[in-house]
Amino acid sequence: MSCCAAGTESAAELEALKSEGPSAEEIWLSSRPLGDGMRQVDLIVPGVHCGACIALLERELPRTPGVDHARVNLSTRRVSVVFENKAGAGSAAPISGSHAETVLTALAEKFKALGYPAHLPGGGEEGADPAFRELLKALAVAGFASMNVMLLSVSVWSGADDTTRDLFHWISALIAAPALAYSGRIFFRSAWDALSHGHANMDVPISLGVILAYAMSLYETITHGEHAYFDASVTLLFFLLAGRTLDHMMREKARSAVRNLVRLSPRGAMVIRDDGSRDYLALDEIEPGMRLAIAPGDRIPVDGRVVSGRSDMDFAVVNGESAPLPVETGSLTPAGTLNLTGSLVLEATKSARNSFLAEMVSMMEAAESGRAGYRRIADRASAIYAPVVHLLALGTFAGWMMATGDWRMAMMTAVAVLIITCPCALGLAVPVVQVVAAGRLFENGIMVKDGSAMERLAQTDHVVFDKTGTLTRGRPQLVNAAAVAPENLAIAARIARASRHPLSQALASHDTAGELMPDFDIIETPGEGVEAISPEGEVYRLGRAMFALDGHNQGLDQAADASQVILSKNGVFMDVFLFSDQLRRGAIQAVARLAALGLDAEILSGDREAPVRALAGELGLASYVAGVRPRGKVDRLKALAEAGGKPLMVGDGLNDAPALSAAHVSMAPASAADVGRMAADFVFLHDSLEAVPLAIEVSRKAGSLIRQNFALAILYNCIAVPAAVLGHATPLIAALAMSSSSVIVVLNSLRLRRKTRIEHFARGAVSRITPALPGEARAESSLRTSA
Template sequence: MASATAEQRLTLDIEGMTCAACSTRLEKALTRAEGVREAAVNLATERAVVTIDAGETDLPSVAEAVSRAGFAVGQETLSFAVEGMTCAACVGRVEKALRNVPGVFDANVNLAIERAHVTFAHRCADAEKLADAVAKAGYRALMLEPEEGSRQAREQAQLDRERRVLILSAALTLPMVIGMTLDVLGYEDLHVMPSLEVALATPIQFLIGLRFYRGALNALRGGTANMDVLVALGTTAAYGFSWYLLQTLGEEADGELYFEASAVIITLVLLGKYLESRARRGTTAAIRALMELRPETARVERADGTEAEVPIGLVRPGDVAVVRPGERMPVDGVVTDGASEVDESLVTGESVPVAKTAGASVTGGSINGAGLLKVRATAVGEESTLARIIRLVENAQAGKASVQRLVDRISAVFVPCVVAVAAVTFLGWLVFSGDLETSLIAAVSVLVIACPCALGLATPTAIMTGTGAAARAGILVKDVAALEQAHRVDTVVFDKTGTLTEGKPHVVDVRAGAMPADEVVRLAASVQQGSEHPLAGAILSDANDRDVAPSPLRGFEAVAGRGVRGHVDGHRVTVGSAAFAGEAASVDDAQLAVARGWEDEGRTVVFVCVEAESSGTAQVAGLIGVADPLRETAAEAVEQLAALGIRTSMLSGDAVAVAERVGRALGIGEARGAVRPDQKAAVVQGLNEQGRVVGMVGDGINDAPALAAADVGIAMGTGTDIAMETAGVTLMRPDPRLVAGAISASRATFAKIRQNLFWAFVYNVICIPLAAAGYLSPTLAAAAMALSSVSVVGNSLLLRRWRPAQ
């Protein structure tokens, strides 16, 4: 059995798909290929995600399977200058290193000109990975030119080709349409002669329409049928019947021919595909906008103080980038020099520029303001925040909702069923009317009006547009499963600290007993040196403000949800809750009264208990009151969720009184205090057992078990240091209102999916019988079919207007 380490995930651009039957056929072909563990094909993104066993197969074999199914894997080429080669052995070493990079089809290295040309699959490799491979082989690679055939450029080139073909087809069709129109209006002498109709229709049918024959042949070879089969059958029948009439009747066939019908059908189908392609580009607008944030080059400061502009793929962590006013940050990093305001709106959705000075973190893709900044790179390439955002959005867009799998199964049998209906229509009309012409035209109308494309595009275009709109607002959906669950959420559970509060607690009061307040803080800070809890940071910060230095710590111990203890200066110091401190020393009524008063004011109370190691006597040395202000938008966030009909709950490790006070202030229905991190997951599971669909909101780190237990985990972060992989939904800025925004975006997306599927099914259910009954001509049928898929995509594009409530 192959080891788990041999598993490899390939994301491939696929060329040549036209409808849902194509994606289903390719998915089956890939799944049957040797060494392929799993395959998912998305028509709207024109992408396949294939998981392979690298010990059994490789990319060229997968590409061959794609080719056998009648499609092609998108490729691109990069050219490098390679420094350090001295002989033919060097060439072989570099070529081998490049060919071993996952996703590379071929690599050719020329020693004489010191050049390497690498052909690879889109998305599977990039300049950085290739340069790293060359460096590991002992040489240096310098990219000579930007990546050829980027996805956006290829899409535009394909769109331009489709437009040119459409214009040519329309130009050849127009004279026949004019002649047909004049004939209908009674100007019989002005109609197009049969010989001219043949001259105009033939190149449309067999040159411009060749794509439909090729697509149909590939589909039939693969054991399936798609839209190309319907168009090829319908137009061939109309053209062939007209040719038959022309050969048998000669010039007497004038006015009885249907050459214009086959030409109009092809032209209208091409028009529909062109409009559909343009509309589908709109569904990927969010991804393109994110990709455009990445500069192609960076200005890097050298060791001698000079600056050099280098391709972005060659920047490494530790390099210092010089960012001038108005330029985009080329990398994630830390400001080492300078001061400016940075616009991070396209990354985090936050519209207000953020002040940055030395020590501040910046995100690649954000725009520098009026100052010059020097930034030391901390994350580049695939590890950057922007790359991770793009990867998350692409993964979400590439996934399939459960309803899409049902649609795929229907699409697989849809075309054969339509062909059967067309055959029955032809035979029925022929038997009952005896008119071959009427029978054939009705059958052609049935073939042409059926539209599997609308079914195939209904779900993925809505998901692409919806996740893209959410990403622009700072809401990242990890996968389709999270998007699908989010629209069903009826209960949202908040963790208090860092989500509803600022997450920046600070000491507001110290009540000391026998020793001075500074000494209480010093001892508490000394023990808290070993803790990463937010309260520890508050106490250490207060000690710094008081100019009190913590002492060395021995025997540190943390008890989850209760506190910490350790040995400091000959004392055993316990810091934590009243119950935890009470295990080491007795807490008197006066101290408890102070604690209750502070808790009623919403403060967290930290007890500091000191036990002398020499005497063994212990006492509560003092109480420290810590406050963590509520976020300004927290109450509004709860109101927005209530408006969506969603119940809210809050969990906190603070005392019950503190949690209840915060809950009342925000209007939260249920607030639970004294909940340890390990108990939060149990609370979520309890709600699940009650039949609730739960969304858990936390920081993605301490709340990881609860986030995993929830139907939808929602991690709130700042956009730079964020646990993107922890939850199904990540909020790129710490605004709790985005929780309602995430649920609203999911509901809007699935509403569009329902609308699209309703239209696609109803269209076929109504129009196919009308065509079979002879109420629709082939020309009208083609126009209706072309508009059906365009209308579905257009409806999905309305999601681009979605904005979270503010």
Template sequence: MSCCAPTEIVSDIERVERSAPSPEEMLLVSRALGDGIRQSDLSVPGVHCGACIQKIESGLSKLDGVVAARVNLSTRRVSVRWREGKMPPLFETLDRLGYEAHLFDPAADKKDETLGELIRALGISGFAAANVMLLSMSVWSGAEGSTRDMFHWVSALIATPALAFAGRIFFRSAWNGLKRGRANMDLPISIGVLLAYGMSLYETIHHGQHAYFDASVTLLFFLLIGRTLDHVMRERAREAVKGLARLAARGAMVLRPDGSRDYLPTEEIEPGMRILLAAGERVPVDAQVEEGASDLDCSLVSGESAPQHVAPGATLRAGTLNLTGPLTIRALVAAKDSFLAEMVRMMEAAEGGRTVYRRIADRASALYAPLVHLTAFVTFLGWMAVSGDLHRSITIAIAVLIITCPCALGLAVPIVQVVAARRLFESGIMVKDGSAMERLAEIDTVVFDKTGTLTVGAPRLVNANAIQSNTLALAAVMAAHSRHPLSKAIATAGASAPHQALSDIRELPGYGVEARAGENLYRLGRADWAVSGGNAETGTVLSRNGQFLAEFEFEDRLRDGAVESVRRLGDLGLQMEVLSGDRPAAVAKLSSALGIQAFRAGVLPGDKAERVTELTRDGRKPLMVGDGLNDAPALVAAHVSMAPATAADVGRNAADFVFLRESLSAVPLALRISKDSGRLIRQNLTLAVGYNAIAVPIAILGHVTPLVAALAMSLSSVLVVANALRLKGAAGPAIAQAAGNTKIGGSTLGSMEAV
């Protein structure tokens, strides 16, 4: 053992202890996911390839208490889910694997230090390459003897510091891997560059006729061009996530109970705090208006550019912009649980999802590094046996090392996921998992909920004047305890009536709301549940002790783009059906208006999930589109699922996709982008594999110089990234507005399927 080994170990331990936060701090910044699971997000700047992803994920997943570890290549972020109890040694493990880590700060708006380092290295290597090339031209022109040696030594003086500075991007990564007994993609690059330099220095010292300083420096220059372009294009693809992060307010003016005011960072705002929001400021966290009235720019949430008027009682989403007047608002959640934070997490989850293609590419990249070195070594031995020329054998081996670097393969899948997530976001669609895009491309059946999904979910009570005021007031009090669209319509219609005292109010998903007043049991909801001997054909009713009191009639309108979206899905050959708890007549009328032949009415939440499961058992791959509490089981059971942003929290959390805008055109658009991204992933994998299938044999046969190999390898990576950027996200032809404004209903639409 080396005498310096203990010192190095102590140094490493001290460095880790200085950089790693305490368990208490880790617990504070982690996020509770439920069921005793927490998530910690770490920033790991050294992640740059598929092999890094595989190494980190496998290393962290082996730790006791770690449930899952996921690496996002674009953000260089590692998300670790672990069980509460004992904090896993995350930082120590990452350091042992060769990666420096620190806590991820989503609010940080830092300069892109990686790009700055790449550009500086690129400039220095380019300057050195140009000057060394000029000196080499003098040698090629016939310089002999001491003059030639002088030119070689001057070239060495220029190349040495240039390689030391510009090459450290590759050398540092390769050395960190070697210290831990692992090989990464930068190792063959580093060996190739250093071999070319070492061979040139040997020739210079021994007065050789040829030196290859120009090749080694120019080789590094081209490699840095590829690495820089790759970084720039990946950052360009991630502008959507960066734009979201910039919408987050940095802080807010908090009004204390004693009347004092404190300006707090957004991360320190807690639920229940009162906040003074001036005109021109963004809402820091999800909140409710307590005092004041104003107009808000809510385009982030709804996609609607027209200002939205808010008054006391209105709910505000984080990131929306207060336009006209001051407001006093009360925080509903912490910043990490706000709507804006949820969107950022969904975007990053979409980029880092583990599709089948991603897993294949990651495994291949992990096996590539040892295969590359073995191939180059065998090539060297083969050429030595055939030619006996050491110089030529080393040159060809260097070319093989460079040209076989699997950077293109490591980028083939994740870069498409990044671009697809951005395209979807630009169209108002959020993805909770990258694998959902792969599953969406496979669907052959679409199952729609009705109220709040095919319709806008904002029905209006049309027979309020025909209902006695005290009966309407009673129904309004009960309806106020439900988020179902029909409940909201009843609560709104009876808001001005005198309220009655009720107790034991509870909601039964799929049936309705029940409450007690003295000895009386009131039920508001499905007629066959609320009324003794009730008929499912009847709509939403109010009963007392099983006796009918009143029936409620509503009207609603189709979502914008519903007719056109259904037609486009039908053109793709997809089967469609409607599942609703509403009456058969109402569901049949809506299905007919949309051109959907198959529908089921009067179904409960469990029935919806059972129907989706039945489709799966029959070999179908259903997409479930729903919004309510009663749709959550079906959303979970489906092959893939989608919900509007207006959905109940449980429905939105259960869905794989969330669309922010009112139009139902999000469904065919997401399907098209998912299919296009799958096609581009297959193209990228074909390009990466095809490149190696063609380039490697040519390099082994000695027809490629190290310089050409560097250019080819860089171009392959750039080609893969550029191909991913071809993914388009435009919504296509405008959706017919006439269909969007169609009214369905009158006296019968929308019985309370899940009040």
């Protein structure tokens, strides 16, 4: 079985794509900004078959002027291209005559020139599987032909006379020819596309082997030879197709998590117009600001906010919990969640391509695209495969000709070498494990942004935790509201509305005015607090004591275990607000499990010494540092790295983003701020912190399986290649051996799908607060948790 896989389009569809393809403007509208004048677009490229295809595209596409880099995902056949956007136009703006149009036009032409037609995602690519249908039809035809040719061959082997033998050979040739043409087109089409554009892929030697086997048999038939190999050529094709079909099925099984996630997205929604009329719009046509009518039983199409109605909703895709949660006016609803009981009217807050569900799908698909060390080794081996195998087959033919003078024997041995040396197992060793591991993690509420992140997570030897929102639930409660002056509480609550910090959000819930300070300039300093400057020049500060009081504590109680937020005016103390927070579910178990895995853990927090020390004692952690600024967290991580460590940073806040980027590998909860979540390599959706040791154990198991796969692939080549070169393997045996090696590697990878004790972490009580959405405020629940 080749590591190649048939494209998702038929031959006719591929030809149509070659002639059409997306325009520069269509590519532009499907792209998304990355910042720093760069944009990214994802394209479907059905012609991507193997490691050689990946190497070619990732080498040639960046040579297009204006293209920064490209990454190819073999399982999804998606190519992510990052390109320059010097014009800086908006995503919906026309690009006629701009620099971006020049870049994207050149990019589209580059795809065509390389022989890899591309099209935009969509069009039901997640529905029916045309590639699988084509493979099954080809397999059926090859199987039918091989059985009939085999029956005729039995008669020849039984001692038929010359005339009868020639007749049976001609009948076999007539049966085999259309079967090879129809069933072999999957290989021939790919090989021809590669050769016609000046490069080779793994289908070239396979096609050559099948054609040579038939050509030798036809020559023997024309010259009235005693032996013909029509049965071998057709059966060879049958086994190659059987292996490829199994490969396709296993890849689809490995990608089931992505496919099932995509299916949570509806095709569209009923939009309520300003005049009250209703129109059904396709998913891609829904824009932020539109009002959507959601009936009971409907999936939420895009991220939105409830503007009217009450209902219970299934948030399992967000928090992994099966119990429904209530939503009402103001509640946030992520794409993919299920409305259960009541009718709702939502206001769309994001488009489909930027929704929570799209982000989750994007992270799942990115899991295979990372170029980790193991993946680079496999890609380099696959890239040099074509020239090496052809030289080896040619050398085998020449050697047998010199040794025996029998060109038939030499040719059949060379054909066996062409077939048996395909590095399918090596090409599959890494990506299948990465896809299966990403699916396994997703089933446990953990999203992976990059396949290389799993390799880095398996290497981690030290875990660094943020405190608020990470080790704690990030839902603090104000505990001294009755003791503070009402006017001070009102001022602080309105200033706090400008911040996404959990303590600020807890204060903001006490704001009855519902708006920011009028005409005030609001400035937030991550890790410090919020500053509000009035039109008269009065400066209010809300945050850490040293920030609010210009470096002075002014006699504050530093021994209190509660977290403190100070309100000041012009540097003079006004009031102090005390908060308590609940420990995040699974935190104690997670720390214990990390210790059992041999990992050290510590807390880095910007909070005061007393509450951090109390939390460390509750968790059984001996190492903690309090009062740390964002720069201090980065410095600590760099110090660990310089000492030879590979730290994992787990954090959630805006102030954690630099540390998440600086760490060897990082993880954040889905409730994290946008910038923090985007900086992390892993995002866990469940409320339980046991996601951290679970991800480490799955990543370690994935690394072990990758190494096993490499060992199996190397062992196969060490045995099979010499056997073929020495003439101990016929083409048919070579096809069986090649298919078996790939199947063994894939089956070994699928062992990661088996549930083990690491997945049975306690779920605990269902959260009573509407789950937080990435980059959005938490929806208020009618139920409250105690402090």
